[in-house]
Amino acid sequence: MERTLVIIKPDALSKKIVGKVITTFEQKDFKIVAFKMVLVSREKAEEFYQEHKGKEFYEPLVNFMSSNPCLVMVLEGENATQKIRDIAGNTDPQKAEEGTLRELYAQDNRHNILHAADSLKSAEREVKFFFSENEIHHWEGKIYKK
Numbered sequence: 001m002e003r004t005l006v007i008i009k010p011d012a013l014s015k016k017i018v019g020k021v022i023t024t025f026e027q028k029d030f031k032i033v034a035f036k037m038v039l040v041s042r043e044k045a046e047e048f049y050q051e052h053k054g055k056e057f058y059e060p061l062v063n064f065m066s067s068n069p070c071l072v073m074v075l076e077g078e079n080a081t082q083k084i085r086d087i088a089g090n091t092d093p094q095k096a097e098e099g100t101l102r103e104l105y106a107q108d109n110r111h112n113i114l115h116a117a118d119s120l121k122s123a124e125r126e127v128k129f130f131f132s133e134n135e136i137h138h139w140e141g142k143i144y145k146k
């Protein structure tokens, strides 16, 4: 099973759509194996987004991501990285495909409600960036009636 990293960004908390985002992943059968609330420091945000250093949106992005808490999680499922990128939609909500989370809920291409790792290599790095191995849980859910 593949594991990937998702960050629910500060704008999603402000807009109180956290439940909708998580429900979407649950309904698509992804399993939450790690979850926490983090106020990302400026330094951590800079390091996390180092690939974008020098771009015009880098500074405002770092400011935004360290302005208020995020919810960080590891999701597990078949082909998780690609599928979750697809569910998230294009970075720019104006270009995002209909029904994607960003098309539905994002305001603009900075305030776009979530981050999702873009490759297996990024997923591995990003999971490690936020979680130690003992914070990632391996559990088999019993299926309960409603």
Ligand code: GDP
Residues within 6 Å of the ligand: 052, 057, 060, 061, 090, 091, 109, 110, 111, 112, 114, 115, 116, 118
């Ligand atoms: P992602 O992988 O879809 O999140 O997009 P990128 O890795 O290209 O960019 C990282 C984040 O930087 C995005 O999610 C946005 O929050 C922000 N960002 C990217 N491109 C732009 C842009 O052109 N303008 C602004 N304001 N923000 C951007």
Ligand code: MG
Residues within 6 Å of the ligand: 118
């Ligand atoms: Mg990216």
